[in-house]
Amino acid sequence: MKIPFFRLDSIGERLKEDLIRIVESGRLTRGEFTESFEEEFKNFLGVAWVKTVNSGTTALYAALRALEVQGQYVVIPALSFMATVDAVLLAGGIPLVVDVDETYTMDVNQLEDALKRFKVKVILPVHLFGNMADMSAINWLAQRYGAYVLEDAAQAHGAHLDGVKAGAWGDISAFSFYATKNVSMGEGGAVAVKNPSLVEKVKKLLDFGDTPAFNFRLSEFQSAVGLNSLRRLEENNRRRREIARRYNESFKDIFQLQRERGYCVYHVYSLRHPQRDSLREELEKKGVSTKVYYPYLLHELRNTPHLPTPRAEKFKGELFALPIYPSLTDEEVDYVISTLLEVVQKL
Numbered sequence: 001m002k003i004p005f006f007r008l009d010s011i012g013e014r015l016k017e018d019l020i021r022i023v024e025s026g027r028l029t030r031g032e033f034t035e036s037f038e039e040e041f042k043n044f045l046g047v048a049w050v051k052t053v054n055s056g057t058t059a060l061y062a063a064l065r066a067l068e069v070q071g072q073y074v075v076i077p078a079l080s081f082m083a084t085v086d087a088v089l090l091a092g093g094i095p096l097v098v099d100v101d102e103t104y105t106m107d108v109n110q111l112e113d114a115l116k117r118f119k120v121k122v123i124l125p126v127h128l129f130g131n132m133a134d135m136s137a138i139n140w141l142a143q144r145y146g147a148y149v150l151e152d153a154a155q156a157h158g159a160h161l162d163g164v165k166a167g168a169w170g171d172i173s174a175f176s177f178y179a180t181k182n183v184s185m186g187e188g189g190a191v192a193v194k195n196p197s198l199v200e201k202v203k204k205l206l207d208f209g210d211t212p213a214f215n216f217r218l219s220e221f222q223s224a225v226g227l228n229s230l231r232r233l234e235e236n237n238r239r240r241r242e243i244a245r246r247y248n249e250s251f252k253d254i255f256q257l258q259r260e261r262g263y264c265v266y267h268v269y270s271l272r273h274p275q276r277d278s279l280r281e282e283l284e285k286k287g288v289s290t291k292v293y294y295p296y297l298l299h300e301l302r303n304t305p306h307l308p309t310p311r312a313e314k315f316k317g318e319l320f321a322l323p324i325y326p327s328l329t330d331e332e333v334d335y336v337i338s339t340l341l342e343v344v345q346k347l
C-alpha cells in the first residue's frame with residue numbers, strides 16, 4: 001500500500017458549479033466569492049475585520065507593517081516555518097527567538113525573560129501543528145509589558161482555547177490557505193483584526209488610494225475554493241481528530257506525543273523518537289510517507305538574536321509527522337499504525 005503524506009480532497013459538484021459561474025460572470029477578481037469568504041471567516045473567528053491576501057507570508061508581513069515594527073523587537077518561537085522569521089525581517093523588525101514548551105509552542109516563561117530584558121514591540125506566538133499557544137498567559141504578559149500580540153494562525157484554522165478561536169486572541173492575526181492547510185485555496189492568506197484601531201492601518205497597506213499600497217489580492221477562483229473548504233472545516237477537523245485519537249492510542253507507550261492545549265485541529269500529526277531518521281527510512285520503504293517539521297530552528301536559519309533554546313534543539317532532531325488528512329481511509333490509518341509498530345519493533 002502507498003500512502004502519500006498529503007492528498008487533495010475531491011473537488012465536489014458544488015465547487016465545480018461555482019468555478020463555472022465565475023468564468024461565465026466575467027468577474028475574476030474582487031467579486032462575490034471573495035466578499036462571502038471574508039464575511040464568513042470573520043464571523044467564524046469572531047473578529048472585527050478580515051481581509052484576504054495572496055499568502056500567509058503576506059498576511060504576516062502586512063500585519064507587522066501595520067504594527068510598525070521597523071527597528072523594533074518581535075518575539076517569535078524557535079520552532080516554526082521560515083515564513084514566521086522572514087516576515088519580521090521583510091517588515092524591518094528584529095526577530096528575537098525564544099524556546100518552546102512541550103506543546104511545541106512559545107515558552108511563556110522564557111517569553112517573560114525576553115520582555116524583561118528587551119523593549120519588545122510585538123509578541124508573535126505560533127499555533128503550531130494545529131495546537132494552541134498559551135494565549136491567556138501571552139495576552140497577560142503583553143498587557144503587562146506594553147506589547148502587541150500578533151498570532152501566526154497559519155496552521156490552526158478552527159482550533160480554540162477556552163471558547164476563543166485561534167486568530168481571535170491577539171490584536172491581529174495571520175492565516176495561510178496553502179494547499180495543505182485545514183482551509184485551503186491552493187495559495188492564499190488572510191489578515192484578521194480584533195483590535196479595531198488597527199483596521200485602517202492594514203487597509204492603507206492593502207487598498208490603493210492616498211498612500212502607497214500593495215496588490216496582494218486573491219482571484220475569485222481561490223476564494224471559491226476557500227469558501228468550499230471553510231464550509232467543510234469543522235467536519236474535516238473532527239475527522240483529523242478522530243485519526244489523531246487512533247494514532248495516540250496506538251503510540252502512547254512508544255513515542256513522545258504532542259501535548260494538546262485546548263482543541264487541537266491536527267494540521268500536522270507529530271511524534272518524537274530518538275531514532276527518527278531510521279524510522280522514516282523504513283516507513284518510506286513500506287509505502288508510508290512522512291515529513292520532518294522542522295529541520296531548522298529560526299535563529300539558526302537567519303542568524304537572529306535568541307535566548308537559549310534547549311528544548312527546540314532537542315525536538316529538531318526527533319520530530320517527524322505522519323499522514324493525517326480527512327480523505328485518509330480507516331484502512332489506510334490501520335496500515336500506518338501497523339507499519340510503524342512493526343518498524344519500531346524491528347529497530
